[in-house]
Amino acid sequence: MISIPIRAVVLLFLTAFTPPLLASAADSQVVNREWRSACLAQNKIGTDPVRKMAVYLPAGYDSPGSAERYPVIYYFPMASDDYRLLFDKQSAQPLFDRAIARGVIGKFILVSVGMNTPLGPSWYTNSSVTGTWEDFMVRELVPYMDANFRTIANRDSRGLVGDRIGGYGAIRVGMRHPEVFGSVYALHPVGTGSGIQIMHARPNWDILWSAKSIDDVRKDGFSTLFLTIFQAHLPDPDKPPLFTDLPAHKAGDQLVIDTKLTDRLRDSFLLETMIPQYAENLKSLRGFKFDWGRSDGNQDHVYSNQAFAHKLNEFGIPNEAEEYNGSFGERNWGEDGRVYTDVLPFFQTHLIFADTAVSILKP
Template identity: 50%
Template sequence: MPRLQAFLAVLAALPLLLSTASADGRIESFTLTSMSFEGNLIGVNPERSVRVYLPEGHGRGRQRFPVIYTLHDFFEREGTIFDDHRFGDLLDDAIEEGRMPKAIVVSADFSTPVANSLYTNSPVTGDWRTFMVEELVPAIDRRYRTLAKREARGLLGYHIGGYGAIRFAARHPDVFGSVYALHPVATGIGYVVRVDRPNWQRLQETPSLEDLKGDFMAEIFTSIFQAHTPNPDKPPLFIDQYARMEDGELIFDTVTSRRFYDSFFLEAEIPQFAEALNSLVAFKFDWGRHDPNQDHVVANEYYSKKLRQFGVRHEAEEYQGGWGDKTWDEGGRVETDVFPFFKQHLATE
C-alpha cells in the first residue's frame, strides 16, 4: 500500500511537473560567417558568435514569434546577458506570468580586439551596421520561426549597447519598430570637459594595440576613435585624436573635435534622424540619477529635451539608481519597465 500511495502521488504531481518544465525556453548558439569585416585593420574575426533564446513552443506548431535584438556593453560579448545577467531566467518568469509575450531574443558578438565596435561602420573595424541589418537579421529570419516585420522586431541595449540600439533604430526604422535603451551613454557632451581621459601621451606613443591592454580608459577611447575618427593611414591605433600632448601641454585639434562631436554624440544627429525616430512604434530610454559620472545624467536629460524640440515622440525616465544597479536584479528595470514596454509595443502573431 505505501508503494501504491507513492505511485499515485507521483501521478498527481506529474501534470504540475510537466507544466513547470515546459514553461522554460532554451538557449542555443551558432556562428555566423560575415562578409562585413573584410579589409578591417585590427584583426576583427569574421566568425561572429550568436546566442538565441527560444521561447517554449518554438519547436512545434506553426506559430511565429517577435524578435528582440540585444546589444551588449564595453568588454562584453554575446553570452554576457545570459551568463552574467540571467536574462533567460528573467524571460522565463516574465513569459510564464504573462508580463512578456513569447519572443525570440538574439545576442550577437559586437566586440573588437580592443573593446567594442560602438555599433558603427568604420574603415578600421568593419561594417557593423551592415552585419546587423543585412546579415544577422536575415539569418535569424531564415533559421527560426520569426514574425518578420518591423513591428515585431525590437532593440534592447544597455550602456554603450543602448547607444547602439538608438543608432540602429534611427538608421533602420524600416527594420526595427521599437527600441529601449537602458542607461545609454554618449547621448550628449554633458557639462564637464574631461581633459584627463584618456592618457593622451600613452595613445600617442603606444607601439601596438596589445600595449593598451589593462588600461581601461585607453581601450575605451581607442574604440571610440576607431569608430568615429578613424584614420587607416595612422597605425598602430588607426585613429585621429582630438587632443594631444606637446611639451606637457594639452593641445586640442578643432577640426577633429568637430568631426568627433558630429559623429559620436547622439544629440548631434537628431536633426538628421528626427523623422526616422518619430516613425518608430515606440522609443524609450532611462538613466540612474546617481551615476557617479554625472555627465551621463546631464547628457540624457538634454538629449530628451532636444528630441522633444524636434518633435520626436519618446519616453525618458530618470530613476533612483546608479551605474548598472537596479537593472537585472529582482524588481529592477528589466522586470518593471523593459518587459511591460515590449508587451505593449511588440507585435505578436
C-alpha cells in the same frame, strides 16, 4: 478484497487521463550560433569575422508541428560583458520564462550577439578600420535570424535593447534603421551627448601619441576606450599602428584641440548631434525609451542623458526618458530589476506579437 484509498484512485484517474500536451510542452532553451560575417572580414585590427550569438527560444518553440512565429528582441550587452553573460550569470532564461508565464510579455525570441573589437566596443558603426558593424547588424544578422528561426520578419515585431554602451548602440542603430527595427529601449546609455567634462579631458594623450602599438595604449583604461571611439569615428586605415586621426595633442602642459577633427568626431559619435538628421526616423518608431541612474559615479552620463531627453523634446520626438534612483548598471536583472519591470512590459506594449504585422512607418 484489497482496499485502495480514494485519493489514490483519484490520482490514478487523473494520471491516466491527463492530456499528453499538458505534460510534454517543450521547455524554453538557449541555443548558440555562429555566423561568419563578410562585413567584418576586412578590418585593420584583427576583428574576428566569426560572430557568436546566444538565442533564447520560448517554451513550445520546438513543439511537434508548431508553426508559430515570434517577435525578436535584439540585445546589445555592455561592452565589457560577454554575449552569454545574461544567461550564464544573470539568470535571464528563467526570468524570461516567468515573465511569459505571468503575462508580463508574450512569447518572444531574444538574441544576444557579441559586437566588440579586440580592443573593446565597436560603437555599432561602419568603420574602415574596425569593420562595418552597422551593415553586419542590418544586412547579415537580421536576415540570418529571419532565415533560421521562426521570426515575424517585420520591423513592427523587432525590438532593440542595449545596456550602457549597448544602449548607445540600440539608439544609434534604431534611429538610422527604423525600416528594420520598430521599438528601442536603452538601459543607461552613454555617448548621448556632451558631458560635464569635455571628451578630450579623458584620454592620456602622451600615451596615445607615443604608442608604437595598440598594446601600448592598453595600459590606460580611458585611453583604450577613447581609442575605440576614434577608430570607429575618425578611422584612417593608412595610419598604423592606431589607424586613426587623433583629434588632440599635448604641447607641454597645454591640450591642443584640432577643431576640424573634433567637429567630425562629435557629428559622427554623439547621439545628440544626430537628432536633426534622424528626427523623422525617431518619430516613426512604435516606441522609444531610455533610462539612467541619477547616482552614476560619472555624472557626465547623467548630465548628457538629461540634455538628450530635452533635445528630443525640442524636435517633437516621442520618447520616454526616466531617471531612477540607482547607479551605473545597477538594478537591471532579477524580478525587481528594470529588465523585468520596465523593458519587457515596454516591448509587450510596442511589439506586434501576431504574424499579421504590416510594415508601415508612422506618418
